[in-house]
Amino acid sequence: MQLEGKVPGGPLETKWDRHRFELKLVNAANKRKFNIIVVGTGLAGSSAAASLAELGYEVSVFCIQDSPRRAHSIAAQGGMNAAKNYTNDGDSIFRLFYDTIKGGDFRAREGNVYRLAQISNNIIDQCVAQGVPFARDYGGLLANRSFGGAQVSRTFYARGQTGQQLLLGAYSALSRQIGIGKVKMYTRREMMDLVLVDGHARGIVVRNLLNGEFETHAADAVVLATGGYGNVFFLSTNATSCNVGAAFRAYRKGALFANPCFTQIHPTCIPVHGDFQSKLTLMSESLRNDGRVWVPRKQGDTRAPNDIPESDRLYYLEEKYPAFGNLVPRDVASRNAKEQCDKGLGVGTGRAVYLDFADAIKRDGKATVEKKYGNLFEMYERIVAEDPYQVPMMIYPASHYTMGGLWVDYNLMSNVPGLFVLGEANFSDHGANRLGASALMQGLGDGYFVIPYTIGGYLSQWYGKPKVKTDNPAFKESLDQVVQRKEKIMALKGKRTVENIHREMGLILWDNCGMARNEAGLTKAKEQIHALRDEFWQNCTVPGSDKDFNLAVEKAGRLADFLEFAEVMVMDALNRNESCGCHLREESQTEEGEALRKDDEYCYVAAWEYAGYGKDPVLNKEPLVFENVKLTQRSYK
Amino acid sequence: MTKTINLTLKVWRQRNAEDKGGFETYQSNNVSTDMSFLEMLDVVNEQLTLDGKEPIQFDNDCREGICGMCGCVVNGRAHGPQKATTLCQLHMRKFDDGDTIVIEPWRVKAFKLIRDLAVDRSAYDKIIQAGGFVSVNTGQASDASAMPIKQENAELAMDAAACIGCGACAAACPNASAMLFVSAKVSQLALLPQGKPEAAIRAIKMVRTMDLCGFGNCTNERECENACPKEIKITNIARLNREYIKASIGSSVM
Ligand SMILES: Cc1cc2nc3c(=O)[nH]c(=O)nc-3n(C[C@H](O)[C@H](O)[C@H](O)COP(=O)(O)OP(=O)(O)OC[C@H]3O[C@@H](n4cnc5c(N)ncnc54)[C@H](O)[C@@H]3O)c2cc1C
Ligand code: FES
Numbered sequence: 001m002q003l004e005g006k007v008p009g010g011p012l013e014t015k016w017d018r019h020r021f022e023l024k025l026v027n028a029a030n031k032r033k034f035n036i037i038v039v040g041t042g043l044a045g046s047s048a049a050a051s052l053a054e055l056g057y058e059v060s061v062f063c064i065q066d067s068p069r070r071a072h073s074i075a076a077q078g079g080m081n082a083a084k085n086y087t088n089d090g091d092s093i094f095r096l097f098y099d100t101i102k103g104g105d106f107r108a109r110e111g112n113v114y115r116l117a118q119i120s121n122n123i124i125d126q127c128v129a130q131g132v133p134f135a136r137d138y139g140g141l142l143a144n145r146s147f148g149g150a151q152v153s154r155t156f157y158a159r160g161q162t163g164q165q166l167l168l169g170a171y172s173a174l175s176r177q178i179g180i181g182k183v184k185m186y187t188r189r190e191m192m193d194l195v196l197v198d199g200h201a202r203g204i205v206v207r208n209l210l211n212g213e214f215e216t217h218a219a220d221a222v223v224l225a226t227g228g229y230g231n232v233f234f235l236s237t238n239a240t241s242c243n244v245g246a247a248f249r250a251y252r253k254g255a256l257f258a259n260p261c262f263t264q265i266h267p268t269c270i271p272v273h274g275d276f277q278s279k280l281t282l283m284s285e286s287l288r289n290d291g292r293v294w295v296p297r298k299q300g301d302t303r304a305p306n307d308i309p310e311s312d313r314l315y316y317l318e319e320k321y322p323a324f325g326n327l328v329p330r331d332v333a334s335r336n337a338k339e340q341c342d343k344g345l346g347v348g349t350g351r352a353v354y355l356d357f358a359d360a361i362k363r364d365g366k367a368t369v370e371k372k373y374g375n376l377f378e379m380y381e382r383i384v385a386e387d388p389y390q391v392p393m394m395i396y397p398a399s400h401y402t403m404g405g406l407w408v409d410y411n412l413m414s415n416v417p418g419l420f421v422l423g424e425a426n427f428s429d430h431g432a433n434r435l436g437a438s439a440l441m442q443g444l445g446d447g448y449f450v451i452p453y454t455i456g457g458y459l460s461q462w463y464g465k466p467k468v469k470t471d472n473p474a475f476k477e478s479l480d481q482v483v484q485r486k487e488k489i490m491a492l493k494g495k496r497t498v499e500n501i502h503r504e505m506g507l508i509l510w511d512n513c514g515m516a517r518n519e520a521g522l523t524k525a526k527e528q529i530h531a532l533r534d535e536f537w538q539n540c541t542v543p544g545s546d547k548d549f550n551l552a553v554e555k556a557g558r559l560a561d562f563l564e565f566a567e568v569m570v571m572d573a574l575n576r577n578e579s580c581g582c583h584l585r586e587e588s589q590t591e592e593g594e595a596l597r598k599d600d601e602y603c604y605v606a607a608w609e610y611a612g613y614g615k616d617p618v619l620n621k622e623p624l625v626f627e628n629v630k631l632t633q634r635s636y637k
Numbered sequence: 638m639t640k641t642i643n644l645t646l647k648v649w650r651q652r653n654a655e656d657k658g659g660f661e662t663y664q665s666n667n668v669s670t671d672m673s674f675l676e677m678l679d680v681v682n683e684q685l686t687l688d689g690k691e692p693i694q695f696d697n698d699c700r701e702g703i704c705g706m707c708g709c710v711v712n713g714r715a716h717g718p719q720k721a722t723t724l725c726q727l728h729m730r731k732f733d734d735g736d737t738i739v740i741e742p743w744r745v746k747a748f749k750l751i752r753d754l755a756v757d758r759s760a761y762d763k764i765i766q767a768g769g770f771v772s773v774n775t776g777q778a779s780d781a782s783a784m785p786i787k788q789e790n791a792e793l794a795m796d797a798a799a800c801i802g803c804g805a806c807a808a809a810c811p812n813a814s815a816m817l818f819v820s821a822k823v824s825q826l827a828l829l830p831q832g833k834p835e836a837a838i839r840a841i842k843m844v845r846t847m848d849l850c851g852f853g854n855c856t857n858e859r860e861c862e863n864a865c866p867k868e869i870k871i872t873n874i875a876r877l878n879r880e881y882i883k884a885s886i887g888s889s890v891m
Contacts, residue, residue, distance in 0.1 A: 051775040066696065067762050069802055070704040086782060122778070129778035131771045131825065131832050133795040140785030158795060164703055165798060172770035179766035187759065210751060239698040274669055276676050279700045379701070382726055385671075448775045497686050499679070544691045548652065549752040552692055 007111030024460035031056035041068030044423025045225030047447025050173035053182035076163025079155035104431020201419035228402035228424035234506025236399035256607035258427035261573035266400035267333035290360035334397035356392035411454035422446035432581020494539035705801030715805035743808035768842035809864035812853030820877035837884035
């Protein structure tokens with residue numbers, strides 16, 4: 001398949017402007033004749049739905065939770081980047097662009113990333129106008145902090161609840177449109193299939209989670225903003241309902257899945273401490289601004305952390321990366337924590353390192369530390385029952401974000417015409433690694449400032465043409481398949497629960513397709529997943545009825561998709577025989593054991609095409625071309 | 638210190654809104670005190686599933702106290718015994734070996750029961766849809782720093798904006814009133830210059846919708862403040878009342 005990124009030509013700075021000028025417009029009076037489906041109400045979905053409805057389109061919105069306000073975006077803590085340069089420390093659109101593309105290890109498109117940096121400033125303006133209470137300094141102006149490896153202060157934040165406040169801003173805009181009837185909101189709905197008519201995305205099948213009934217909805221275009229698939233690892237910082245289902249259903253209908261093996265492992269999470277554990281909690285990485293990461297120098301040092309003298313502590317990040325110290329990017333911090341634990345230097349359960357605030361408290365006083373991190377310390381104490389003012393925190397990396405996602409072009413349209421994909425669900429802007437505070441920016445950028453323009457370019461060709469309705473046979477066909485699958489799932493009456501199998505799958509991927517991978521491990525993982533998929537269809541049990549409100553039915557369906565998707569992820573990891581961004585491919589290292597990228601072989605987007613159940617997917621490549629930046633090996637030494 | 642405890646759970650089971658419902662008793666043994674309350678329920682559900690019984694239905698999502706999806710009444714208290722803590726963040730170390738724990742759904746007229754511990758809180762969304770926003774379209778914003786905001790006001794607005802919409806305030810209120818929820822949004826926006834122009838009309842529309850949804854009136858019981866996992870203060874209700882009175886005098890929208 002020929003993949004066209006459709007990035008406009010010409011200078012970087014004017015690409016987006018010119019593209020917007022060249023896009024066909026739908027005039028104001030005609031917009032209301034178009035109906036758009038938006039699936040997902042996180043930052044991407046809510047902002048898109050509200051903006052499209054404001055323009056005059058008729059919008060139908062779907063989400064899993066009981067309210068659009070509860071989408072997983074709500075959990076983002078740290079902040080959001082923008083190139084405002086309010087701190088006068090040398091930031092600019094070009095610098096934000098450069099940092100983001102370099103941070104992604106040169107595996108994203110220049111044109112997309114530059115556009116993201118350009119619109120970042122509009123996002124801040126929009127959010128402030130909605131009443132988002134960003135932190136302010138004493139003069140009443142917006143405050144900034146530096147975050148996640150950036151050397152300028154460009155991150156805007158609202159205490160440790162930035163995602164919450166941004167989402168509530170977008171939710172309020174969406175609510176306003178629901179209130180005036182421009183958006184029809186369907187909560188507690190799960191998308192089960194994408195419906196294509198003559199090759200174009202024309203609708204969806206959803207399950208009403210309250211009573212198990214299936215519904216069909218038709219539209220002129222479908223926008224997916226269904227978030228990431230981090231829960232493929234079972235334990236992650238994601239909310240429990242995060243899933244790959246919607247994206248995977250689209251993949252089965254022909255949409256390409258790009259770079260599925262690019263997943264981000266966040267360095268500062270509360271470590272795993274028991275088999276019963278259902279999720280991992282992130283400790284915002286802003287903590288690394290003041291906390292110092294260390295492990296004991298000697299294996300088997302069982303002394304309490306405060307009894308270990310300075311000379312017996314290994315501040316491995318500070319020693320190895322003197323320029324960046326504890327502020328190295330996430331991938332470097334994560335990998336090094338794993339390395340220390342692999343060497344047997346881990347603390348606690350053996351899979352943890354210390355994050356120590358003693359020096360910060362000595363230097364700045366407890367009050368200052370409390371002002372900055374009070375709510376995070378409290379959260380830590382609540383979960384772990386230890387006081388981080390007294391003893392160092394224990395942290396370990398955890399699955400956090402997924403850079404991979406459905407392939408989209410510069411218009412955010414997938415290779416299936418009429419199917420647009422926004423936010424974490426697409427693959428577009430973060431390459432092989434996401435820098436802190438850039439996902440919120442991308443989600444809102446896609447929703448507020450990209451899709452409102454680009455969708456018009458697609459819809460304009462349909463003006464005056466007959467409408468597709470749900471009586472089209474394509475809907476019935478899709479519905480039949482969905483019902484069949486549900487019946488197969490309800491017939492599962494084996495001996496293992498969904499959680500139990502999901503946990504096993506998560507471990508297979510975490511061990512073999514996580515921070516470090518190699519060919520032998522990945523090949524074995526592929527077989528194990530195969531076997532586990534058979535185990536699921538033979539030995540899983542799904543309790544209760546599908547006609548009641550029954551969370552167990554949803555979970556089983558999501559696991560079935562994860563089990564198929566996991567294989568695509570492993571195939572992608574097998575194919576990419578280079579270390580890149582968030583992962584170390586063990587066969588591809590420098591002599592010093594640092595990650596070695598291979599630009600001459602792998603400077604492309606790997607977009608996988610469904611080939612049928614049980615068949616290996618087909619690899620399509622979109623070469624990445626860099627005209628404005630020089631590809632360098634990242635070095636944080 | 639981690640230990641394990643044995644508990645007796647009395648859990649409200651009700652298939653749907655029409656069903657009568659009642660308490661069922663479950664034994665939950667060898668519960669690690671490091672577990673969260675929801676993880677403890679997960680383990681009970683795993684066992685029920687393996688025994689061929691129907692698991693307890695309870696809403697939850699983020700499991701870190703921010704999405705507002707979880708919540709039920711534990712031993713008579715919304716979100717359980719720990720102050721300023723959602724149910725998902727409550728840990729079993731707050732309980733003792735041998736305890737009996739009574740678990741019920743929010744009992745609020747405006748929240749229809751869905752099943753077991755899950756209720757329908759869409760009334761809160763309706764209240765926001767009526768006016769809980771600033772009327773600004775995408776693209777209409779001016780530069781973010783054009784309007785300095787006193788740090789103190791920004792902080793107060795943030796305090797109010799921390800509401801997670803979980804419903805505990807209404808569940809704890811003897812009148813099942815949603816005043817704390819409504820006042821948090823009204824306050825947040827009234828404290829900021831962007832929200833000022835619509836402050837009065839917003840208060841009227843939101844309170845009117847609250848009444849229409851079937852929530853009760855506020856008679857200053859203060860139970861809401863005690864139950865709120867985000868420590869939203871009832872001073873917000875005073876601020877709401879001020880906006881409401883201003884609006885009643887000055888507006889034709891009554
Ligand atoms: C703990 C945590 C902290 C974070 N902190 C930061 C930060 O500080 N800065 C930053 O930039 N990023 C941060 N991130 C990342 C960022 O929050 C997410 O990438 C981003 O919010 C994703 O937004 P989204 O709109 O794409 O998807 P989501 O917010 O995940 O929304 C997905 C939506 O899709 C719906 N949905 C999903 N599947 C279906 C289906 N099958 N049918 C119907 N509906 C469906 C859901 O109901 C939901 O409404 C953080 C992430 C986590 C987990
Ligand atoms: S599950 Fe999100 S607040 Fe408890």
